[in-house]
Amino acid sequence: MINFKEELNNSQFRAVQKIDGPMLVIAGAGSGKTRVIEYRVLNLIEKEIAPEAILLLTFTRRAANEMLARAARHNALCARVDGGTFHSFAYKILKHYGERILIPRNFSVIDQGDAENAIQKCALSLGFGGKGDKKFPKKDTLLGIISASINKELSLEEIILDEYPHFLELVSKIEAVKDGFQKYKREMGYLDYDDLLVFLKKILRDDLIREKLTQKYKYIMVDEYQDTNLLQGDIVYLLAIGHKNIMIVGDDAQSIYGFRGARHENIMQFPDRFENCEIIKLEENYRSTQAILDMANVVLKNMEVRFEKKLRAATKQATGEKPQFTYFKNPYEEVEWIADKMEELKNRGVKFKEQAALFRATYVSIPLQAELTRRNIPFDVFGGLKFYETAHIRDVLAHLRVLENPKDELAWVRILTLIDGVGEKTAEKIIAEIKQYNEWSRMIQILKTEMNELSEMFSVTNNKQQMINDKERVSDILEVVLNYYKPIFREKFDDWRTRINDFEVIKQMSERYDSLEQMLADFVIDSPHKQIAWGTNKEDDKLTLSTIHSAKGLEWGAVYLIGAIDGVLPSNMTLDNDDEIEEEHRLFYVAVTRAKKHLFLSMHKMGRNMGVTQFNAPSRFVSAPNVLEKLEIGGMATRKEIARWGDEDGIENY
Numbered sequence: 001m002i003n004f005k006e007e008l009n010n011s012q013f014r015a016v017q018k019i020d021g022p023m024l025v026i027a028g029a030g031s032g033k034t035r036v037i038e039y040r041v042l043n044l045i046e047k048e049i050a051p052e053a054i055l056l057l058t059f060t061r062r063a064a065n066e067m068l069a070r071a072a073r074h075n076a077l078c079a080r081v082d083g084g085t086f087h088s089f090a091y092k093i094l095k096h097y098g099e100r101i102l103i104p105r106n107f108s109v110i111d112q113g114d115a116e117n118a119i120q121k122c123a124l125s126l127g128f129g130g131k132g133d134k135k136f137p138k139k140d141t142l143l144g145i146i147s148a149s150i151n152k153e154l155s156l157e158e159i160i161l162d163e164y165p166h167f168l169e170l171v172s173k174i175e176a177v178k179d180g181f182q183k184y185k186r187e188m189g190y191l192d193y194d195d196l197l198v199f200l201k202k203i204l205r206d207d208l209i210r211e212k213l214t215q216k217y218k219y220i221m222v223d224e225y226q227d228t229n230l231l232q233g234d235i236v237y238l239l240a241i242g243h244k245n246i247m248i249v250g251d252d253a254q255s256i257y258g259f260r261g262a263r264h265e266n267i268m269q270f271p272d273r274f275e276n277c278e279i280i281k282l283e284e285n286y287r288s289t290q291a292i293l294d295m296a297n298v299v300l301k302n303m304e305v306r307f308e309k310k311l312r313a314a315t316k317q318a319t320g321e322k323p324q325f326t327y328f329k330n331p332y333e334e335v336e337w338i339a340d341k342m343e344e345l346k347n348r349g350v351k352f353k354e355q356a357a358l359f360r361a362t363y364v365s366i367p368l369q370a371e372l373t374r375r376n377i378p379f380d381v382f383g384g385l386k387f388y389e390t391a392h393i394r395d396v397l398a399h400l401r402v403l404e405n406p407k408d409e410l411a412w413v414r415i416l417t418l419i420d421g422v423g424e425k426t427a428e429k430i431i432a433e434i435k436q437y438n439e440w441s442r443m444i445q446i447l448k449t450e451m452n453e454l455s456e457m458f459s460v461t462n463n464k465q466q467m468i469n470d471k472e473r474v475s476d477i478l479e480v481v482l483n484y485y486k487p488i489f490r491e492k493f494d495d496w497r498t499r500i501n502d503f504e505v506i507k508q509m510s511e512r513y514d515s516l517e518q519m520l521a522d523f524v525i526d527s528p529h530k531q532i533a534w535g536t537n538k539e540d541d542k543l544t545l546s547t548i549h550s551a552k553g554l555e556w557g558a559v560y561l562i563g564a565i566d567g568v569l570p571s572n573m574t575l576d577n578d579d580e581i582e583e584e585h586r587l588f589y590v591a592v593t594r595a596k597k598h599l600f601l602s603m604h605k606m607g608r609n610m611g612v613t614q615f616n617a618p619s620r621f622v623s624a625p626n627v628l629e630k631l632e633i634g635g636m637a638t639r640k641e642i643a644r645w646g647d648e649d650g651i652e653n654y
Contacts, residue, residue, distance in 0.1 A: 001046065002039070002042060002074055004016055004017065004039060004043065007039065008035070008036075008039065009032075009284050009314065011280055011281060011282050011283065011284070012032060012035065012036050012039070012282060014280050015036050015040065015247070015280045015282070016036060016039045016040045016043050017043065018247075018278065018280075019043075019044065019047060019219075019245075020245055021244055021245065021276060021277075021278065022240070022244050022245075022246050022247075022270075022271075022274035022275075022276065022277040022278070023246070023247040023248075023277065023278045023279075023280065024247075024248055024267070024270050024271060024277055024278070024279045024280070025247060025248070025249040025250075025280050025281075025282060026250070026251060026252065026279065026280070026281045026282065026307050026309060027249050027250065027251050027282045028251060028253075028281070028282055028283050028285060028309055028311050029251065029253075029254065029285065029287065029288075029296065029311065029589075029590075029593035030285040030286050030287030030288060030311075030555070030593065031282035031283065031284060031285055031286065031311075032282065032284075032286055033223070033249050033282060034066070034067060034070075036249065036282070037056070037067050037221060037223060037249060038067050038070045038071045039071070040221065040247065041054065041056065041067070041068065041071040041078050041081055041221075042071045042074050042075055042078060044219055045071075045075050045077050045078055045081075046075065049218070049219060051077050051078065051079075051080035051081045051082075052080060052081075052082065052216070053216065053217060053218040053219060054081045054082065054217070054218075054219045054220075054221070055081075055082050055083075055089070055217040055219070055220045055221070055239070056068065056081060056082070056083035056084075056220075056221045056222075056223070057083075057084070057085070057086055057089060057220070057221070057222045057223070057236070058083065058084070058085060058222075058223045058224065059085060059086075059223070059224050059227060060085065061084055061085055061088065063223060063224075064083035064084050064085070064223075065083070067083070067223075068081055068083050082217070086196075086197060086200075086232050086235065087193055087196050087197070089200075090196040090197055090199070090200035090235075091109065091196055093200055093203065093213070094107070094191070094196065094199055094200065094203065095107075097203055097206075097209050098199065098203070100203065100206060100209060101199060101202055101203055101206070103191070103199060104189050106189065107189045107190065107191050108188075108189060108190055108191070109190075109191050109192070109193075109196065110185075110190050110191070110192050111193075112143070112192075112193070114190075115143055115192045115193075116139040116140050116142075116143050117139065118181060118184060118185070118190070119139055119142050119143050119146070119177065119181050120139035120142075121184070122177055122180035122181045122184055123136070123139070123142065123177045123180075125180065126173070126176055126177060126180060128173050128176075128177060134420070134491050135170075135491075136170065136173070137164070137167055137170070137174070137494050138494055141164070141494040141495070142174065142177060145159050145160060145163075145164065145167075145174060146174075146177075146178050146181065146194075147193075147194050148163070148261060149178075150194045150198060150231075151194065151197075151229045151230070151231060151260070151261030152229065152230065152261045152263075153230050153231070156171060156174055156175055156178065157171045160174070164494065167494075197231045197232065197235065198231065200235055201231055201234055201235050201238065204235060204238035204239065205238065210238060210239075210242065211242065213239060214239070214242035214243055217239065218243055218245055219245045220236070220239055220240050220245065220246045220247070221246075221247045221248075221249070222236055222246070222247075222248045222249065222250075223249050223250070224249070224250055225248040225249060225250035225266065225267050225270070226250040226251055226252055226254055226255035226262070226264065226266070226267045227250070227255065227257050227262045228262065228263065228266045228267075229260075229261035229262055229263055229266075230261070230263050230266075232266075233263060233266040236248070237273055240274070241274075244274055246274065248267070248270060250267050252264065252267045252268060252305075252306055252307050253300055253303065253306060253309075253586055253589050254552065254586060254589070254590050255267065255583070255586055256548070256549060256552065256583060256586050256587045256590055257549070258579070258580065258583045264305070264579075264582075264583070264586075268305060268307075279307070281307070281309050283309050283310055283311055283312060284311075284312060284313075284314035285311045285312065285313055285314055286314045286315070287555050287593070287596055288311075288313065288320075288593065288595060288596055288597075289313060289319060289320025289321075289596070289597055290312065290313040290319045290320060291319050291320040291321060291322050291323065291627070292320065292323060292592065292593075292595050292596075292597075292599050293311040293312060293313055294626075294627040295322075295323050295592055295599070295627040295628065296311055296589060296592050296593050297310050297311055298623070298626075298627055299585070299588060299589045299592060299621065300589065302585070302621070302623060303582065303585055303586070303589075304578075304582055304585075305582060311593075320597055321597075321598065321629070322627060322628060322629040323592070323595075323599035323600070323601060323627065323628055323629065324599070324600050324601070324628065324629040325564070325601045325602070325603075325618075325622060325628050325629070326600065326601070326602045327602070327603055327604075327605065327618075328602065328603070328604045328605065329604065329605050329606055330604050330605070330606050331367045331508065331604045332367055332371075332512070333604065334367070334562065334602050334603070334604045335367045335368040335370075335371040335562075336371060337602070338357065338368060338371075338560050338562065338600070338602065339368070339371050339372060339375055339377065341560070341600065342355055342377065342543060342558075342560075343375075343377070345557075345558055345598065350557050350558055350598070351541050352377070352378065352379075352541045352542055352543045353540065353541050353542055353543070353544070354556055354557035354558065355543055355544070355556055355557065355558040355559075355560070356543065356544035356545070356546060356551065356554075356556040356558070356559055356560070356594065357543065357544070357545045357546075357559075357560040357561075357562055358546055358547070358548050358551050358559060358560070358561050358562070358591045358594065359545075359546075359547060359548070359561075359562050359563050360547070360548060360563060360568050360569040360570075360571060360584075360587070361501065361547065361568070361571070362381070362383055362547060363501045363502045363504075363505045364562060364563035364568060365381070365545050365562065366502075366505045366506075366509065367505070367508070367509065368545065368562060369381065369545065370509065372543065377543060378541070378542040378543065379542050379543035379544070379545050380542050380543070380544055380545065381545045381546070382544065382545070382546040382547065382550040382551075383546050383547030383549060383550035390499070390502065391492075391493075392489055392492075392493060392496075392499050392502065393502060393506065394414070395414060395415075395418060395485060395488075395489070396478075396481060396482065396485060396503075396506065397411075397520070398410075398411040398412075398414040398415050399411075399415055399457075399461075399481045399484075399485065400477070400478070400481065400516060400519075400520060401520060402415065402458075403458070403461055403477065403516060404516050404517055404520055406434065406440070406443060407435055409431055409435070412427065412430075412431045412434065413427050413428075413431065415454070416430060416431070416451075418488050418492070419451060419454065419488075422451075430446065430447070433446050434446055434447075440458065440459075443458070444458055444459050453484065454484070457480060457481065457483075457484035460480045461477045461480045461481060473510070473511060473513075473514070474510045474511075474513040474514065474515070474516050474519055475507055475510040475511045475513075477516060478506065478507060478510045479507070482503055482507070486503075497573075498573075544556065548569075548587050548588075548590055548591045549587070551590070551591070551594055552590050554594060555594055555595075555596055556594060556595065556596065557595075557596045557597050557598060558595065558596075558597065558598035558599075558600070559591070559592075559594050559595035559598070559599050559600070560600045560601075560602065561591045561592070561599070561600070561601045561602070562602050562603075563602075563603060563604075564601045564602060564603045564618060564619045564621075564622055565603045565604075565616045565617070565618065565619060566616070566617045566618065566619050566620055567616070567617075568619070569584060569587070569588060569619045569621070570584030570585070570619070570620070570621070571584060584621075585621055588619065588621040601622065601628075603616060603618055603619070604616065
């Protein structure tokens with residue numbers, strides 16, 4: 001039998017030992033919450049509670065399996081505990097009781113791809129989104145809008161106004177598609193992922209069924225409760241209100257998925273929903289040095305809405321080096337310094353796989369991807385498509401490729417089929433004519449017949465290319481291409497607002513080139529998305545480049561938080577919403593607490609926004625003067641420029 005007192009710290013022991021009544025475990029970053037759930041399951045079993053009476057809800061099946069498998073190593077009965085995701089639990093309950101709310105026993109669950117195809121079918125049947133209807137949302141966007149309204153329990157109009165304002169005039173049509181989609185699913189006996197939760201909540205409102213489930217599941221545990229949405233919060237309440245033997249585990253300071261519908265209020269309001277709730281805080285951190293935790297604690301203290309906690313290193317390791325904030329003139333100085341530091345740490349014994357660069361949005365990492373590629377340093381990118389794989393960047397590069405090689409047939413197909421009314425057959429006919437000539441003037445004449453705007457764009461860019469020898473920059477050619485492409489881009493992508501920053505990145509990169517040929521070689525031939533392991537590096541020793549969202553739950557010996565700029569972190573799309581600013585604050589906390597021993601924050605002073613050069617200010621969340629190493633200034637930044645941070649005298653505190 002396990003001696004829990006010896007295996008756990010005091011707070012963990014209290015959480016494991018408490019059996020009855022509601023309990024909220026606030027698990028600070030790196031505080032061993034998995035161990036608490038593992039040992040509490042074991043304790044319940046050792047108290048002779050039947051495993052079938054215990055329910056563990058998690059956000060991934062893997063997490064549930066891992067916790068129960070670890071507990072089962074001590075007692076095989078733990079493997080019989082009912083553990084899984086909200087959706088898998090909903091599926092099981094609806095298969096058993098669904099007929100009571102008119103759901104057929106043989107219903108099928110459709111995945112996201114099938115749901116998108118079904119919603120497109122419904123839209124087309126209503127006459128929306130056909131081949132000539134470029135303004136109607138695409139199927140994935142439609143599903144996203146409808147899903148968000150369900151999970152956030154907001155109207156379609158509220159979702160569209162907040163996230164897709166360019167579709168506001170289409171609200172009534174999207175409402176009609178939603179109604180048609182729901183009707184289609186009923187007729188076909190389909191449920192999608194959202195339906196599973198919607199109908200589980202509905203069935204739990206049936207007093208008879210809720211009573212049966214209350215009798216069956218007498219002890220309930222929920223992991224990562226800060227990530228639950230409104231529906232999931234209500235489901236937990238309905239499952240546990242009968243006996244109140246409910247333990248939730250989570251960290252309010254790591255609630256960062258509001259864009260998916262996660263509701264920070266769920267964990268904050270839990271003690272109000274369950275009277276006499278005991279709150280236990282896990283504050284001993286088994287991951288980071290105290291120097292890093294000191295900064296994390298300052299970040300916590302500055303949050304507006306939070307449970308009070310103060311992290312402290314659980315082991316008696318050295319305090320460690322202070323986190324460092326480094327300030328550079330431009331993004332290229334920033335990434336050169338970061339790459340130098342990564343190689344330095346590698347030489348000091350910190351493998352590449354123990355280092356990670358984190359960022360708010362993928363576009364921030366593009367200069368670093370290019371620098372690492374130039375140095376043949378292997379890396380993986382997590383969080384969305386790599387920059388060079390995104391459709392809009394591939395479109396732009398296709399225009400540049402034909403300027404460099406007028407016989408690039410694949411690039412011509414991509415360019416021409418972007419134009420309304422031009423399919424592959426028409427494109428092939430035009431390309432066959434173009435390939436007969438090597439002179440741009442003749443090619444432009446061919447294009448001018450039906451595609452005047454495209455011919456004008458190539459006429460201007462070709463002239464600029466001829467002028468490069470007279471010190472014209474490649475960026476001037478790119479500017480013409482982007483001016484032509486942007487109207488097409490806005491029509492092609494429903495989410496163009498979230499992609500448009502990538503154009504600023506590619507423009508910044510183009511300013512470093514006097515040769516379009518060399519730029520395309522760097523962008524295409526040696527593009528970072530190839531991600532092979534070069535030289536003497538082993539394939540498994542790769543750096544990690546990740547969005548902060550994708551890094552949650554992970555840890556590295558050294559973490560580089562790049563682009564710590566106001567308007568980047570927090571994102572400029574959140575600056576008008578206090579709740580979203582707070583979520584960005586929590587995102588900053590998540591980034592800081594991924595580091596074990598080394599934490600580097602960085603920013604560059606000069607950037608571009610909508611084509612205009614601007615001076616960047618540091619992230620408003622970097623307000624920890626006593627826990628950061630003295631500011632180092634890269635490039636040609638002056639004291640006057642640094643003073644843009646605010647009070648010039650206050651800079652000395654860094």
